[in-house]
Amino acid sequence: MTGTVYLMPNTLDFGVVTAHAATEGLPDLQQVLPLGAIRIAARLPCWVAENAKTARAFLKRVHEVVPLSQPLQAITIVELPRPHKGAAPSQPPRLDALLAPALAGQDMGLICEAGLPAVADPGAALVQAAHALKLRVEALSGPSSLMLALAASGLNGQSFAFVGYLPIEAAARVARIQALESLSRRAQQTQLMIETPYRNTALRDALLSTLNGNTRLAISCGLTLDTGWSRSDTVTDWKARPEALPNDTPAVFSLLA
Amino acid sequence: MTGTVYLMPNTLDFGVVTAHAATEGLPDLQQVLPLGAIRIAARLPCWVAENAKTARAFLKRVHEVVPLSQPLQAITIVELPRPHKGAAPSQPPRLDALLAPALAGQDMGLICEAGLPAVADPGAALVQAAHALKLRVEALSGPSSLMLALAASGLNGQSFAFVGYLPIEAAARVARIQALESLSRRAQQTQLMIETPYRNTALRDALLSTLNGNTRLAISCGLTLDTGWSRSDTVTDWKARPEALPNDTPAVFSLLA
Numbered sequence: 001m002t003g004t005v006y007l008m009p010n011t012l013d014f015g016v017v018t019a020h021a022a023t024e025g026l027p028d029l030q031q032v033l034p035l036g037a038i039r040i041a042a043r044l045p046c047w048v049a050e051n052a053k054t055a056r057a058f059l060k061r062v063h064e065v066v067p068l069s070q071p072l073q074a075i076t077i078v079e080l081p082r083p084h085k086g087a088a089p090s091q092p093p094r095l096d097a098l099l100a101p102a103l104a105g106q107d108m109g110l111i112c113e114a115g116l117p118a119v120a121d122p123g124a125a126l127v128q129a130a131h132a133l134k135l136r137v138e139a140l141s142g143p144s145s146l147m148l149a150l151a152a153s154g155l156n157g158q159s160f161a162f163v164g165y166l167p168i169e170a171a172a173r174v175a176r177i178q179a180l181e182s183l184s185r186r187a188q189q190t191q192l193m194i195e196t197p198y199r200n201t202a203l204r205d206a207l208l209s210t211l212n213g214n215t216r217l218a219i220s221c222g223l224t225l226d227t228g229w230s231r232s233d234t235v236t237d238w239k240a241r242p243e244a245l246p247n248d249t250p251a252v253f254s255l256l257a
Numbered sequence: 258m259t260g261t262v263y264l265m266p267n268t269l270d271f272g273v274v275t276a277h278a279a280t281e282g283l284p285d286l287q288q289v290l291p292l293g294a295i296r297i298a299a300r301l302p303c304w305v306a307e308n309a310k311t312a313r314a315f316l317k318r319v320h321e322v323v324p325l326s327q328p329l330q331a332i333t334i335v336e337l338p339r340p341h342k343g344a345a346p347s348q349p350p351r352l353d354a355l356l357a358p359a360l361a362g363q364d365m366g367l368i369c370e371a372g373l374p375a376v377a378d379p380g381a382a383l384v385q386a387a388h389a390l391k392l393r394v395e396a397l398s399g400p401s402s403l404m405l406a407l408a409a410s411g412l413n414g415q416s417f418a419f420v421g422y423l424p425i426e427a428a429a430r431v432a433r434i435q436a437l438e439s440l441s442r443r444a445q446q447t448q449l450m451i452e453t454p455y456r457n458t459a460l461r462d463a464l465l466s467t468l469n470g471n472t473r474l475a476i477s478c479g480l481t482l483d484t485g486w487s488r489s490d491t492v493t494d495w496k497a498r499p500e501a502l503p504n505d506t507p508a509v510f511s512l513l514a
Contacts (some may be wrong), residue, residue: 001455007408007409028293030291030293031291031292031293032291032293032396032398033291033398034287034288034289034290034292035291035292036285036287036289037285038286052331053496055258064453071423075465087394093310109277115284116404116405116410117408117410118407118411118414119407119408119412119414119416121405121414123408123412123414124410124411124412124413124415125411127409127411127489128409128411128412128489130323130411131411131488131489131490137409137487137488137489138409138487138505139404139406139409139477139479139480139486140405140410141288141290141399141401141404141405142291142398143398144398144401144404146404146415147373147376147396147403147404148306148373148396148397148398149396149400150375150376151264151373151374151375151376151380151384151396152264152379152384152394152395152396154375154381154382154383154385154386154387154388154394155381155385156381157375157376157377157381158377158381159382159418159419159420159421160418160419161416161417161446162416162417163416164415164416178446189418192342220396223396227348228327228395229393230394230395230396232385232388232394233388256442
């Protein structure tokens, strides 16, 4: 009997907690995570994590709600191999080895720094390796910034695409925005994208200066945080009523032409 | 001071509870919904719902966790206007009227029969009306069958599209599957789709007989249910090891060529 690989959602406050904690306090895990997921997190002896340090911080927050079934130091946390940029790795990462506990019958977890693992985040290769080994994979409910942003946008939720990051170079970025607007108009498909927080304003400005005036643009910033907000407007209206975007808080951008 | 429009996630067990409740019991709301969302649901005096009856059933489940701040009979639940199929409505639905409580300063909720409102579900037009009235819109964390299926698929979560339902007519369906496979290969974009449960097997068969053997197909069935499962395999492997699909349980299909 093999173990289950649980895909554990994390909160969306990664990286912004330190900036805001002094005034607002750490959001309780139960604001955004179901007790069902927290209970499973509290009992798992083995983890694969995007980052071991933030996984330990997550488990400390779990412990405040449901006591961990063993001391934190006794819990195994192994990091996902980092993607090799540029040069190909000399050999493919040994993902099967990371799944050894599940093959030996233990339940284990996969966790990223924010949101659902393997969605706009690493982990998909490990999930695929788990399927190849015929391990049971179960994704647990939790916050997804993309779906929260899509729901809050009021744009088409019956047809949508997440396209990740746009090119940074100006001309390539403009060309990509025009292609996404054209695709959105043709297929009536909402296009969602994200950006590194310190480039939020640059992306917003590129969208506003490139898109047609009657294309709708929605921005959700700091989702699930007390300071979070969502606005959905035409490009013309965004230009008429500009709005400051924080450069230290994740945002999701959605457009529908 | 106007009220906030909360987009309230519902469980994913709609329509399958009656089929399975006798043997498995109703899942506790806290298995899939964060206490933060349940607390907000318990205090909202006004709702707009896809279906008033299922919204009342949801509030009864909320009450088992956090007592409702007023009797269920005192809570206002108004249904979303149903989309007019075929003929255009004589006049556009009066969505602003549904938002009158928020304009008058009361917080209110929008809820669908399963999952997040306005994602693969009605409600987007109401959210857009709320933005037009400058009301605060906040989406709350909860289960999203699409994101759970995507995470559990191990397919590309950095680029994906949800395309809704495929055509029912055989030739049109085959053409659509081929177009999605071609798009998926070109853009390395995972394509997600859903089907009415009693057509699960028909869609699976159409996918298996149309897609290339090395295209990856993932199916998640009964997500968040005790009986739920996810499998991700090549088309060739699906054919070699067929698997029965229940025809009374929602499934999400994902492909990556």
